[in-house]
Structures are given as C-alpha cells and as structure tokens.
Amino acid sequence: MSTDFQTARVALGARLRELRSEAGLNGKGVADVLGWQRSKVSRLETGKQTPTASDLTKWAQAVGRPGVATELRGRLVGLESQYRSWRRQLAGGHRARQELAVTETMATQLIRGVEVSRIPGLFQTADYARHAFEANAEFRRIPRDVEAAVRARMRRQEALYKAGKLFRFVVWEAALYVLTCPREVMAAQLDRLTGLIGMDTVEIRVLPLGAQLKRAPGHGFWIYDRRRVIVETINTEMWLDDEENVGLYERAWDLTAEAAVQGPQARRLIGRARASLELD
Known part of the structure; x- marks a missing residue:
C-alpha cells in the first residue's frame, strides 16, 4: 500500500479518535452507540481500515458533532481521489x-x-x-x-x-x-x-x-x-x-x-x- 495513502488514512483515523475523546467516549462507548464491533472502531482509528462516507456521517452523529461530517467526508474524498480501490472501481x-x-x-x-x-x-x-x-x-x-x-x-x-x-x-x-x-x-x-x-x-x-x-x-x-x-x-x-x-x-x-x-x-x-x- 502507498505510504502517502496510509499516512492520510492514519491522519483521518487520528481525527476520528480526537472527536471521540472530545465527546467523552471510549472505544467501547462509541461502538455501542453505533452498533459496531469494537474491532471496527479500533481499525478506523488506527488507519487500518478505510471508512465509508456513511461510516463518517454516523461517527459525526455519534460524537454529537453532525456538522463535522462534511469535513470528514472531504478528507475521504481527497484520499480516494488519488488512491482508488479496485474493489470499488x-x-x-x-x-x-x-x-x-x-x-x-x-x-x-x-x-x-x-x-x-x-x-x-x-x-x-x-x-x-x-x-x-x-x-x-x-x-x-x-x-x-x-x-x-x-x-x-x-x-x-x-x-x-x-x-x-x-x-x-x-x-x-x-x-x-x-x-x-x-x-x-x-x-x-x-x-x-x-x-x-x-x-x-x-x-x-x-x-x-x-x-x-x-x-x-x-x-x-x-x-x-x-x-x-x-x-x-x-x-x-x-x-x-x-x-x-x-x-x-x-x-x-x-x-x-x-x-x-x-x-x-x-x-x-x-x-x-x-x-x-x-x-x-
């Protein structure tokens, strides 16, 4: 995987973790709110999995910051405009x-x-x-x-x-x-x-x-x-x-x-x- 792509994905994960911490939630807490496995939250926050636009919208809502969804989706679009997975294409x-x-x-x-x-x-x-x-x-x-x-x-x-x-x-x-x-x-x-x-x-x-x-x-x-x-x-x-x-x-x-x-x-x-x- 490209180093640039992975760096951008890790940065996006760090932003998700920051928003979660600001909301006073731990990993288990945000997973419970979203109905996700705790492992998915961990993979997203550590940059080991690329979120979907829907994932980011749900995350913003879960941490009580629905308005930040636009920022998160913008980061994803920037990442995917250069690195396009064959699975999606x-x-x-x-x-x-x-x-x-x-x-x-x-x-x-x-x-x-x-x-x-x-x-x-x-x-x-x-x-x-x-x-x-x-x-x-x-x-x-x-x-x-x-x-x-x-x-x-x-x-x-x-x-x-x-x-x-x-x-x-x-x-x-x-x-x-x-x-x-x-x-x-x-x-x-x-x-x-x-x-x-x-x-x-x-x-x-x-x-x-x-x-x-x-x-x-x-x-x-x-x-x-x-x-x-x-x-x-x-x-x-x-x-x-x-x-x-x-x-x-x-x-x-x-x-x-x-x-x-x-x-x-x-x-x-x-x-x-x-x-x-x-x-x-």
Missing part, C-alpha cells in the same frame, strides 16, 4: 473503468508508459484483452462484463489513428513472453505489436533483459501529458496529479526509455519472442 465489472480510460485517452495528447509484465492496453488485440479481463474477473470475483469491456478497450484504440496524438511506450522484454492467454492468441498479439512499429503516432521501445540500467523498472505506469500519472497495484489504482510525482515518474520514464531499443532492434526482439511460441 470494479464492483459492477470492468466496463465503467474502461469507459473512463476512453475519456482520459481522448483528452490527452501525449501518453508515455512503461509495462513490465503485459502488453499495453492501447496495443492489445481483442482476444488478448478478452483473456486479461476474464482472468481479472475470476481473480477479483467481480461481474463478468467481458465483451462490453473489450469493446470499450477497442474503442479506446481509435486514438492511435488521430493526428496530433503521440503514444510513447517502453515494454520490458519479459512481457513478450508472459503467457496469460493461449499461444496462438499471444502470437497474434505480438504480430499486432510489430505492425504498430513505424506509425507516426506510436513509438514502441523494448527494454532488453540484458540491458544496462540506471534504474530497474519496478512497476508499470502511464503518464498523461504532464498532468497525471496512473499507477496500478494489486488492490489500488493511484492517480497522481501533483507536480513532484509527475516529475519523478517522468525521470523514471526517461531512464527506462534510454536503455530500451526501437525500430529494427525492437522488431527483432518481438520476432524472437514470437518464434519461441513454436506454433505448428
């Missing part, structure tokens, strides 16, 4: 998040990205994307709106053909070998990737496994113009809008791209991965 399936990605992409002129274990969504074939959504739905135990999600992802790719846009991506060579789909699907995906090299709106670089690096690519990330960075973890998607973080990820992108190859060299690495599939 994907509660109804993948489609809504994919529609958001379409909007974000259309509003952006330059997208730079690094992917270390998969093909970037903007370059995926429908079959590759379908297997990715199927696997994620099973892992997260969420509704399977796979076909709607695939259609949205394919619609997002229309941006690749719009003049004035630029998509600059670094794909770690290992990602070309990660099989999350049948071999024939991966073969078609690698063919698609090769076919995109040379487009005037697309720059694909491959980071060789043996490249000399100034900084190892710890995880994937996408930079939207110079206004936002989106980073995925297993449980959270971070939307970082502050200048310091954007600048930090820009430096990380530059160092990774510097060690990567493009053009004919990138084609050769993709071709080698394609040949390793050994299809009949």
